[in-house]
Amino acid sequence: MAELLIVDTDQSCISNIRHIVENSDYNFLRIYEANNAQRAMMMLKQSRPSALIMDVSLPNMDGIDFGKNVLLIYPDLPIIAITGLKMFEIVQSAINAGFSAYLLKPLTKNQLLNIFDRVLRPIIKMEISQTVKNEGEFELDLRKPIQSAVQYIQLHYNECLTLKNIADKVYLSPSYFSKSFKEEIGMTFVEYLSWIRVQKAKNMLRMISLPIDVIANNTGFANSSYFATTFKKIEGKTPTQYREHFFWERKKDIN
Template identity: 30%
Template sequence: MIKLMIVEDEPLERLALRKMIHRLSYDMEVVEDARDGEEAIDKVKLLRPHILLMDIRMPEKNGLEAQEEIIRAFPNTKTIILTAYSDFNYAREAIQYGVVDYLLKPVPPQVLKTALDKAISSLHQDEIRDSRSTAIKPPELEENLIDAALNYIHHHIKTDITLADVAGHVHLNPQYFSRLFKSRTGATFTEYVSVQKISRAKDMLLATNMPIYRIAIDLGFSDAAYFSRVFFKYEQLTPLQFKKKAEGQGN
């Protein structure tokens, strides 16, 4: 099922968009909202929505700044920009960052429907293109490509490595590479990279006295809070709890 995320700092705007989408009767899941650009980036990594409805003017990080980061990591995400400002420069930047449509508030239901139809059509076109790509890769070549991808990941684990980076390194379409990676490793790209980063973080916690925020930065996380959430997801302990527990067992 197609997943959609609303990125908007105004609660009433978020509620109005949810109601409008519900009335349009799409077969899609509207996942948890994001209230600003920074939160959008974190939640896209966790929830992997296919479509974003994103405001431009938000605190912390605006919609176009967030889109620039999101499209690097998830190039097949379809973003529809919402704004109260009919500014040509914003529209030009939006096109540069690969948005599907640029809508002025207040958005009439039919205009939103046209934009959503365009995003869904683009998603389907991606699927058709990628299914054609799948048919021409023999198993031996696929295995070699995944080996090259894993080697690249291990050498760049301390950077903010993205699926698009690795797919580009092995010259594959990102969406096809994502499916191939999971079929060959048993994990999604994000899961695999997260596990490798957490493994490296555990070594750093045990072997050094580096503060948590410094380890987070060194491993390419956006901030210490996000690093701690990912660490807890895989270890059921915060980084500090893990370090204290290890030190207690060593005594």
Template identity: 35%
Template sequence: MYAKTILIVDDEPRTRQGMKKMLDQWCDGSCRIMIAADGEEAIEIMRKQHVHVLLTDIHMPEMSGLTMLRNIREHGLSPVVILISAYSEFGYAQEAIRLGVVNYLLKPISKTDLIAAVEVALQVEEKQTRAIIVEKVVDNRLVQVNEQSQTATERIRSALYYIDTHLEEELTLKELADHVHLNPSYLSVLFKEQVHLTFSEYVTRQRIQRAKELLISTSLPVGDIAEQSGYRTAKYFIKIFKEIEGVTPSSYRKSIH
């Protein structure tokens, strides 16, 4: 299984084969290095195969590199792009930046420059992927709670911190009330008033949030994730997870990956 796919697009056979050879030697089988002779072939490959990094010449017959980039962006494809050219063309810089180009290589390309550019592109791709995952994983309601907690009373902030650090345990309102030295009924009213969620709603959202993070960042079995998220049985955990996320934990993990 390859970690990443890199696609080289250049109408000059010696250039694309040369770059492929250099990158094959560099990655030593950890990446899939693919080649295309023109924009049409590249688009066809990208429709079938997820490409993480795209290296493309600007000037090619039938379809220029920038035209190809506009085309793939319209189709929702977003590889990290390195432009290649036989001569400096700064006139393209503005559109290139808009189309997500992260580097610009001039021919003839040295092995050192090529590898350095690809390493930077892979780092950029990794950051973009993480950002997308975080956006999918984060519970916006909990983000709001975090913002609101800045103006909450000290006891409510203490209550939130206690919940967040004891999620894997069996939490009760009485236990929390004892911890912050308040009457359970009064704490319940105060909690809803300042957090805008009930005690049980907040606990559930935080537990599911933790579960989502574990699902995408580990290969732990669902049963172990249920336990680490504060659920005594996997069956009940799966039921609650599906009620909130609309899918089972296993399906969620597959969709993110």
């Protein structure tokens, strides 16, 4: 998920990181925080963030040891170690532990965003790719043309689809395909296509905190405005309201 977990007792440092993130291209990140290793580990076991920023001096555990334990759970998780201590031994320990980066406090905007570009941007791109990738291959069954059409739509929902090109895929005339689709599925072709796209969008809204226009583009909608209108018509709330409700419920579960 496109989330950032900050583990630190220094509230001014956390506020600084929040300010930098919220005023950058990474403002879509959901930021969570913990002030000790035990709390942070509980949160990590419930959900894998896209990156972890942690002070190497934690109240109930050595930060380096905590980071090593985290990497046992998530070997590929980017860990950014931060500290106010200018000690080569700490830098060496962080490198040896397999952390992705090491920064001295106070953190500057350029330093942090450069690290994000290096270690976080590739993770986010991978999350998008995994979320929208087509799973499986289309298999046409001429005995079940409508079910074959449904399968094709589910695999290619993020592409430009029309009734005619789907009808052509299953070797039916557009008019016969339209009539048969409504009879068998209980929705028109357009209604079903919109519905499946909204279901895929809901998964993205729950899984990754990307901008709405990015999700709209990756689920086949022409623009974010049409996406929001269609989403509200089907779900009764806008994509933003849906996301906020989901994360509020999740936060209650964590707490």
